[in-house]
């Protein structure tokens with residue numbers, strides 16, 4: 001079965017669903033979508049014809065800026081129709097006590113081509129996929145995963161380093177409650193020669209399930225609370241915010257010593273890339289934005305083209 005065939009009409013629940021071969025194809029497609037989107041009005045118009053007549057439903061139970069808007073922009077740029085709810089937790093029948101399964105079965109009856117869903121419960125995307133005939137794209141499920149973020153992160157790393165293997169990757173911040181680092185670690189664990197450095201306070205350390213996966217695949221990782229020491233020899237520095245909304249007592253955690261700033265990144269090699277899934281709160285100093293290694297806004301931009309590529313690969 002060809003890669004394209006295999007990916008058609010699939011639910012996307014976890015970052016582990018993508019093989020290196022599929023990723024390479026997606027990256028190529030994302031490059032193509034970027035060049036047709038940015039070259040001329042004529043090529044933009046061509047793009048609009050691509051999936052005309054199809055519809056995307058975006059169902060968000062949690063706040064979002066980049067994920068929702070880039071998926072919706074992807075749909076619009078590919079000529080798809082769009083139905084969107086940005087606060088389903090409050091404004092859908094979930095507020096009246098409807099189960100997620102019933103909501104998804106209702107949406108199935110409207111025959112969208114794809115449903116992009118973000119939910120506050122870990123495992124919600126899997127649950128939705130079990131009852132859905134329409135492909136579900138997991139746009140983040142609680143403290144679980146964020147597979148399409150991992151795609152755009154990998155695409156960004158690939159665009160910068162021209163490879164996804166043999167990299168020293170520093171993941172920092174709230175590794176216990178952030179879903180982006182969980183998906184990215186699993187995706188990069190499929191490539192040989194990568195190693196991780198986890199930087200967080202003890203109460204925000206990477207969870208055991210991800211450690212077990214890395215150990216199983218023979219991927220080495222170390223842990224530290226020393227931000228500056230972690231920068232030495234890094235190829236990728238991926239920083240994250242404290243997931244306040246997922247913590248009972250967020251004010252008890254002090255991340256002051258975990259800020260990336262001109263001072264704390266002194267040992268970081270020139271070839272390295274600094275990434276962040278965004279939103280940033282104060283864990284990366286704004287002054288660092290001018291550093292050419294700081295690529296988080298380009299990273300966000302890549303999300304649009306990789307999501308166009310993903311939708312394109314999934315739809316028949």
Ligand code: NCD
Pocket residue numbers: 066067140146149178179180240241277278279
């Ligand atoms: C992330 C998320 O929602 O998990 N945001 C995003 O999609 N870029 C990261 C976060 O909210 O901290």
